[in-house]
Amino acid sequence: MRQTLTHCTSLAFGAGLLLAGSTSLVQATEGGVSSWPMGIEIYGMGVLPPPGTYGQLFVGNYMADTLRDNAGDKVADIDLRVTTLVPRFVWVTEQQVLGGNLGFHALLPLNDIRLNIKDGPHEHKRGLGDAHLGPVIGFHHSDKFHTAMGVDFVVPTGGEYDKNDLVNLGTNYYTVQAVYAMTYMDPAGFNADMRLMYDYNFENQDTHYQSGRELHADYTLGWGLGNGWVLGIGGHAYKQVSDDQCSAAHCAAAAAVEAADGNRGSSFSVGPAVQYASKDGWFLSAKWQDESGVRNRADGQTYWLKFTIPL
Template sequence: MHHQSTRCTSLAFSAGLLLLGSASLVQATEGGVSSWPLGIENYGMGILPPPGTYGQLFIGNYLADTLRDNSGAKAADIDLRVTTLVPRFIWVTEQQVLGGNLGFHALLPLNDIRLNIKNGPHDHKRGIGDAHLGPVVGFHHSDKFHTAVGVDFVLPTGGEYDKNDLVNLGTNYYTVQAVYAMTYMDPHGFNADVRLMYDYNFENQDTHYQSGRELHADYTLGWGLGNGWVLGVGGHAYKQVSDDQCSASNCAAAAMVDAADGNRGSSFSIGPAVQYASKDGWLLSAKWQDESGVRNRTDGQAYWLKFTIPL
């Protein structure tokens, strides 16, 4: 593990993307963050809608007061508050690929981040996070079972990056993310969704740090009540599957990898989830999720609202 001074400096990066585009005194990927906001998705995540254009808005809030080390023990007391608005545009074409509809999506988060380290420094930043965009192909196997595959590209658009700041709005590196999503939807019965993602992170050119590869999933389980409502639970599962890479010869001192575990992180969350689908075609979902099994990351709670409407 890092010395405490190293941990505090590594936290400088983490808060900026904890929700999207997107905090950690112990690293798990650089600064303990992932480019994808863990657990953001809700019911219907594997369904590509019919050809047309759609708008989505995610509203999220993450609160954390504890940092966990590689054993899961408390490494530090913090006060982290991240609020984000995430507009997302989806275009589904008439083009067929391998029997599925080709679509594209893009999103750009707007983040407000407040971080206080107990008996230490504090910081606050507000602005644009890292953009996500990419193609997707959706398949409708039956009225109830749907899948989608795609590739997301995460671009370092998040504000002006400074490796010496306590908070940054973006990761300052590119990420390529492979995506497989599945939905089983019954308006009068069992519902299940999963969005499985595998991330390859490129090097941060300012710190010469390359975060490890990540495997993670958003999920929901629920029961359709037959009147547009689905009630159940949802959350995320996260595991870093390779070591971070950075050596003393080319890394900023605060970003060095000197832990035997390679700074690998993990976490799991679960909480209530609900969705309402209107007869007019718009959908509104909400979820609350509490984290557990956290390693080398912050431990907290997240709240998410998701609104979808045809344009």
């Protein structure tokens, strides 16, 4: 099997950090979260495997202790912990489209979310998050250079949503995400990956809040040791490229969004990343990343494990 699966899971953390009790804590994109868990992808982002079926299991843990505003200043001390378990199914067909192999994927995350605000309220929820599914086309330009493109659809299947709760298991709105990924890999040399994504978020019908459009990328750089191991670094870069929209006639957060110049978010992360590819065709990868340059979002650290196996 070629390197790890592309168009990798669009699982949401599902942590609808809706600090609705105080307009001063309203964050970019509704609740300060996105449908894509930033930096989840590791090596092989642009490589679609040969035709067949594949299973993946992701285990993630996000921990944040600070909520930052539009200037990057701390506005609250928090204890946010999001643990995610995500089974994912991938089917790569024999069908050729535009000279590449056509594939499909689907997943449904299981989330455990705990939020404590210092000297304030706390909440804990556990259950299903938002479903993700979509097509992907993979191209193999050489043994070392690969690209892929696709579209992900995020469906609000998360547990019962309540706009007055501190956290929710899903976003309660649809998202369409365009994806373009590239990989250069050498089992005994330089490795580089980037997955570029552009998100369009639809309106949350319960709150009449529409999160702005988002541009972000996961990346890795590494060196193959020639024995199945790749060692290096990875992370993400994120920038919200349009304002949140919230009508004053229907939305309690409208004044706060306008005061924060559209409530746009941004962040960057980096940390160590490692992968092992077995001779039997399975892959195990892990990473840790620390966030910086955070605006209008929670500021924290993430741990990820990913296991891939042909079925």
